[in-house]
Amino acid sequence: MRHIAHRLIRGLVAATALLAFAAAQAQTYPAKPVSLVVGFAPGGSGDILARLVAQKLAVALDQPVIVDNRPGAGATIATSLVAAAPADGYTLLFVTSGFPGSTALYPKLRYDTVKSFAPVAKVGASPVVVVVPAASPFRSLGDVIDAARKAPGKLNYAAGGGGATTTSLAAEFLKSDAKIDMQMVPYKGSGPALTALLGGEVDLGFDIPSSALPQIESGKLRALAVTTKKRSPVLPAVPTVAELAVPDFEVTGWFGILAPAGTPASVVARLNKDVNAVLAQPEVRERLARLGVEPGGGSPADFGRLIDSETKRYGDAIRRLGLKPE
Template sequence: MEETMIPKLLAALGALLLATAPHTAAAFPDRPIRLVVPYGPGGITDIAARILAPRLGEELGQQVIVDNRPGGAAMLGFGLAARAEPDGHTLVLATTALAANPVLFRNIPYDARRDFTPVSLVGVVPMVLVVPPSSPARSVQDVIAMLRARPGEVNYGSAGNGSGNHLATEMFNHAAGGLRAVHVPYRGGGQVMTDLMAGRVSYVFAVLPTARPFIAGGQLRALATTGAARSPAAPETPTVAEAALPGFELYEWLGLLGPAGLPPAVTAKLQAGVAAALRHPETAQRFRDIGVEARGSDGAALRAHLERELTRWADLATHVRFEVAE
């Protein structure tokens, strides 16, 4: 073969390899992105996803489609995202459940540490301790006193075993000295709020955006929020830390993750898109309006946050007896 032919053959081979190779990270995204929400429509995770998705789509140049996949204490949606192709076109908006489920369920179809690529924290949502208007409790100290006076008799409501209400209340009861109360789990947040307003349960730690309309309407009394500082959405309400338990801090959180093995260039592009979306004045205001504190981050920060959350709930499980499901 003539030496002059070799460069031409190499060039042709290179062009063929480029033509037949998979799309590279530089081409990402080349089709719509699916954002899995592991809950049904209407909850805070779904609402936040639908605020974020259009703006993130504009930043990335492709439509971001919210895909609600409720079921199995969010494990159905998490499992779907973990098994997806790691090309950035399937993401999941994760919540506290990703970190708490290992202490509540024996058989989980994914590993929270190994099966995901953390992309970015999206926001945190403080919770609020609420009681019915008929309750004699008018402060956090009153609730603690009530529980101490009637150990194992006072009840609290939640949206179900393993829900944020359930976990937050057990965290509070433990922090207040190992107080005992009766857990009344419901099949969703709507019924627990209805029964709380009617006085059939004594107290609930509710997600602030869910409780705000009832607080504003006088149907519930807010005693404290769970953030490190007072929430801009309820500046008149003290925190649990300032009212009774110094150092107490608890948020529901929202974080964007992809399947394990997401290419670093794709992860970086997604991070930049989330950061730009959260900086946009309209998106930031809409998050504030629903009580979500927008907090972008890089993947390392989200991984560290997830690790702290996994440790937090595993530690609580050594002090609190949770009903573990299959």
């Protein structure tokens, strides 16, 4: 009996020490710079938004927030790095809505999109825009679809980040629903993909307004359609895919921040509070609006439910379409 009592006391002491450590960590967090890992090359939509949030979040945390670009393999290199990082709030992951489909597209990954991460906050949402170079003969989405039907597999499109991105999945969903065939040409991010598109290496591209808008406004790119149910406020003259070709077609891109699973709830709560405060700043909302991004926010649980539902939706679609990594 005495032995059991001693074991219980030791267990209580250990649990108390663990709780005290977590509480102390929460009180001192952050005590050093925070890394925000981005799975895409600089210059693309995810990178642009990550840097905007990082700059403002650094002020709220009173510590530098360093954007760490780790492009490649459909952002799975960056995601794997953060999944294996210490769960202390100092290594975070900036994700896009292609993230939930990664485990279906790459079944041998060592992380799970739901179990391996602690949701922090949704940053925002945006349409995908279909674009072609200004010199392209395609004046409308209908022109693209007609050309693809006449010469199956001849047209190609730029995919920033490879196959596990919202932009490439939007293209694949369009191919399936419109019954056309186009070839994916993968790049390490939307920045390199746009460069290739402007250079005439590919026929068309699927991108987020935050990175494509400057080229559209300068006349270097022509926007043919957006993938959301409603037209984008920053591209009001550009019709939706549903208006033009595929009724009920909808793909919405979103962005958010994750921490490794096991990160103390108090640290996640602090990060969530500060991200929400950043997104409420008038200058940030104005900047997001100019980029065609609707501000996000909400609780970690809200973001977690979105990831859960999108993991099932994208996973089912990837398996149904038989998509493979490029």
